[in-house]
Amino acid sequence: MAKRVSLSGNEAVAFGMKQINPDVVAAFPITPSTEVPQYFSQFVANGEVTTEFVPVESEHSAMSACIGAAAAGGRVMTATASAGLALMWEVLYVAASMRTPMVLAVTNRALSGPINIHNDHSDSMGARDSGWIQLYGENAQEAYDNLMQAVRIGEHPDVQLPVMVCYDGFITSHAVENLEMLDDADVKAFVGEERKAPFALIGQEPVSMGPLDLPNHYFEHKRLQAEAMKNAKKVILEVAAEYEKLTGRKYGFFEEYKMEDAEAAIVLINSSAGTAKTVVDALRAQGKKVGLIKVRVFRPFPVEEIAEALKNVKAVAIMDKVDGFNAAGGPLFNEVVSAMYGKADGKIVQNYIYGLGGRDVTTYNFEEVYSNLFNAIETGKYEVYNYIGVRE
Amino acid sequence: MPNLKELSAKKVRLTGGHRMCAGCGAPMVVNWILKALKDDEKAVISNATGCLEVSTCLYPYTAWKDSWIHTAFENAAATGSGAEACYRAFQRKGKVNDTYKFIAFGGDGGTYDIGLQSLSGAMERGHDLLYVCYDNGAYMNTGIQRSSATPFGADTTTSPAGKVVPGKQQFRKDLTEIMVGHHIPYVAQSVPVIPGTKYMFDLYNKAEKAFSIKGAKFMNVLTPCPRGWRCDTATELDVVKAAVETCFWPLYEVENGVYKLNYKPAEKKPITEWLKLQGRFKHLLKPENEHIVAKIQEEVDRRWERLLELCGEK
Numbered sequence: 004m005a006k007r008v009s010l011s012g013n014e015a016v017a018f019g020m021k022q023i024n025p026d027v028v029a030a031f032p033i034t035p036s037t038e039v040p041q042y043f044s045q046f047v048a049n050g051e052v053t054t055e056f057v058p059v060e061s062e063h064s065a066m067s068a069c070i071g072a073a074a075a076g077g078r079v080m081t082a083t084a085s086a087g088l089a090l091m092w093e094v095l096y097v098a099a100s101m102r103t104p105m106v107l108a109v110t111n112r113a114l115s116g117p118i119n120i121h122n123d124h125s126d127s128m129g130a131r132d133s134g135w136i137q138l139y140g141e142n143a144q145e146a147y148d149n150l151m152q153a154v155r156i157g158e159h160p161d162v163q164l165p166v167m168v169c170y171d172g173f174i175t176s177h178a179v180e181n182l183e184m185l186d187d188a189d190v191k192a193f194v195g196e197e198r199k200a201p202f203a204l205i206g207q208e209p210v211s212m213g214p215l216d217l218p219n220h221y222f223e224h225k226r227l228q229a230e231a232m233k234n235a236k237k238v239i240l241e242v243a244a245e246y247e248k249l250t251g252r253k254y255g256f257f258e259e260y261k262m263e264d265a266e267a268a269i270v271l272i273n274s275s276a277g278t279a280k281t282v283v284d285a286l287r288a289q290g291k292k293v294g295l296i297k298v299r300v301f302r303p304f305p306v307e308e309i310a311e312a313l314k315n316v317k318a319v320a321i322m323d324k325v326d327g328f329n330a331a332g333g334p335l336f337n338e339v340v341s342a343m344y345g346k347a348d349g350k351i352v353q354n355y356i357y358g359l360g361g362r363d364v365t366t367y368n369f370e371e372v373y374s375n376l377f378n379a380i381e382t383g384k385y386e387v388y389n390y391i392g393v394r395e
Numbered sequence: 396m397p398n399l400k401e402l403s404a405k406k407v408r409l410t411g412g413h414r415m416c417a418g419c420g421a422p423m424v425v426n427w428i429l430k431a432l433k434d435d436e437k438a439v440i441s442n443a444t445g446c447l448e449v450s451t452c453l454y455p456y457t458a459w460k461d462s463w464i465h466t467a468f469e470n471a472a473a474t475g476s477g478a479e480a481c482y483r484a485f486q487r488k489g490k491v492n493d494t495y496k497f498i499a500f501g502g503d504g505g506t507y508d509i510g511l512q513s514l515s516g517a518m519e520r521g522h523d524l525l526y527v528c529y530d531n532g533a534y535m536n537t538g539i540q541r542s543s544a545t546p547f548g549a550d551t552t553t554s555p556a557g558k559v560v561p562g563k564q565q566f567r568k569d570l571t572e573i574m575v576g577h578h579i580p581y582v583a584q585s586v587p588v589i590p591g592t593k594y595m596f597d598l599y600n601k602a603e604k605a606f607s608i609k610g611a612k613f614m615n616v617l618t619p620c621p622r623g624w625r626c627d628t629a630t631e632l633d634v635v636k637a638a639v640e641t642c643f644w645p646l647y648e649v650e651n652g653v654y655k656l657n658y659k660p661a662e663k664k665p666i667t668e669w670l671k672l673q674g675r676f677k678h679l680l681k682p683e684n685e686h687i688v689a690k691i692q693e694e695v696d697r698r699w700e701r702l703l704e705l706c707g708e709k
């Protein structure tokens with residue numbers, strides 16, 4: 004039987020990792036992710052897992068050791084945030100291209116500089132094109148559920164890719180919430196006792212991994228990698244369906260909140276969705292047709308599905324908790340708008356950069372955004388590229 | 396003393412089908428290290444980016460008979476440590492029966508410089524891993540740039556011998572001593588097999604010893620690169636021999652903290668014997684650069700005397 008517990012996001016992830024009992028965890032501390040390796044090393048010290056914990060000297064080595072362990076055939080996990088993820092950057096691409104599945108829990112935190120330990124999405128958004136699958140979660144429950152599903156998605160024979168499980172630093176990582184955890188036995192049954200690698204450094208036949216790939220092969224290998232990311236779309240939904248049978252909790256590429264007849268919609272990622280939903284409820288009570296889309300799967304990006312979900316709105320605000328510094332909009336904005344092209348044309352689209360470096364995001368912010376959208380619908384006048392919650 | 400006939404009969408684990416330059420020392424070093432593995436032992440080899448890596452595994456070919464992995468330049472130790480950790484997890488779960496040895500190969504760039512942190516971390520954590528640095532004294536793969544292993548005065552493409560600056564202006568880092576400072580079970584400095592010398596099997600013996608010891612091991616092997624050293628491929632081993640006989644590259648090992656000098660030349664040769672065989676030092680032998688040679692000699696002497704003391708030879 005599943006059990007109700009009160010845990011922080013980091014605790015939920017660490018306890019989930021304990022239930023999964025991977026072969027290797029290699030990690031390095033960084034706020035606000037530190038608790039994950041701390042809790043996990045305690046499980047190791049108490050003999051509650053059979054995992055080899057590798058307390059590496061940097062995140063670059065954490066990711067390198069994870070690749071080595073996954074290449075050896077193991078089930079592998081790690082956790083990091085912000086500068087730690089940035090330091091992994093070079094080898095993130097290697098993990099994806101070597102097709103070594105593993106799970107990386109990212110507690111989203113602003114990137115330096117200036118140094119700032121609080122939440123925004125600049126870290127994982129900076130790694131969005133590294134070839135990793137990216138799942139985002141609003142709260143501790145979703146972080147836990149995504150962790151479980153990530154193992155299955157990444158290890159699927161048609162995918163074989165590493166997966167990031169992202170949740171907001173402090174807001175989700177440190178706040179204690181009620182959630183439902185699976186039974187240990189159910190976790191074992193769901194993720195499987197062990198990873199089944201198609202080939203590995205430790206295996207029947209010796210293998211060479213990570214060759215020099217010249218122009219006559221490199222492109223084909225990249226093409227295969229891209230295909231795996233496409234395959235992941237189907238697998239993500241299959242795994243979600245199986246998980247729903249087990250838990251009753253439904254997951255897809257994104258969550259649609261009161262979107263059926265919405266005229267004005269917000270699209271965003273992670274914990275701010277909670278605040279935005281209360282605003283949706285309040286405005287709905289006033290008879291305003293507002294809705295919300297919370298993106299769960301950013302890589303692969305659900306292009307057709309997002310366009311379909313937005314095809315009946317009049318105006319949409321896409322909100323980025325990261326700046327693209329391209330003078331033309333954040334990454335979520337660019338993805339959503341290009342998804343809409345030709346499938347949901349003629350809409351008013353706005354981009355809002357919000358909440359950088361842990362700036363509070365309040366109900367007033369969302370009220371303002373919806374009000375701007377309705378204003379734009381009425382007058383036809385609006386700015387595309389906006390900042391909200393910042394002193395100008 | 397190992398039997399040469401027996402050793403040559405051992406299976407070759409790095410085959411000849413690679414693209415290293417003719418006369419490159421790196422594959423010789425690798426093969427002699429791998430010969431020290433027992434026939435029934437399997438190996439997982441982690442390789443840093445560099446000449447050895449780019450030339451031995453070009454898709455869809457591999458020259459390696461054992462499992463081999465390359466991920467990046469600075470992380471051969473960390474990558475190997477992850478594979479080794481996985482092996483321990485598999486052993487604990489009864490998932491693996493074969494005996495595996497874990498080896499990492501890196502050039503001096505991948506080891507002394509960009510990979511030093513990763514190496515230090517893996518050694519400090521005590522992984523059951525032998526890290527071998529094939530030190531050819533520069534970043535050869537990218538076209539002979541200076542590294543912290545490049546000897547003083549050497550002409551490289553980023554420490555060129557110019558009209559004002561006569562080559563590299565720093566003495567080489569003593570990485571072997573840095574590794575001794577990690578207090579790991581075994582650290583050794585060696586050279587490739589040079590027939591006819593007293594230390595012909597030094598490399599093999601040290602590798603064999605390293606494989607018999609559990610824990611983190613480090614070997615630093617002076618490895619000729621005829622291209623970068625600008626020396627003759629036919630006589631390159633004479634250059635290495637000169638490194639030993641001039642005490643530029645002493646052969647020693649440190650087992651559980653105890654130093655042992657493996658070879659003491661009857662008569663220490665002047666450093667010019669090593670310098671004069673290589674084009675990269677040619678400019679130093681001009682009369683106006685005598686003082687530079689004297690400075691190099693002084694540093695070689697200082698390091699040698701210190702080592703003699705550590706080895707209890709004084």
Ligand SMILES: Cc1ncc(C[n+]2csc(CCOP(=O)(O)OP(=O)(O)O)c2C)c(N)n1
Nearest residue numbers: 444445446468502503504505533534535536
């Ligand atoms: C992070 C990174 N920086 C730089 C390079 C370029 N690079 C590849 S190999 C190499 C030099 C290798 O030198 P060394 O380790 O001494 O090996 P050698 O080529 O001499 O065998 C350099 C600079 C790289 N591949 N990765």
Ligand code: SF4
Nearest residue numbers: 415416419446535620
């Ligand atoms: S450049 Fe030097 S190190 Fe590289 S393959 Fe040629 S001889 Fe070997």
Ligand SMILES: [Mg+2]
Nearest residue numbers: 502503533535
């Ligand atoms: Mg080199």
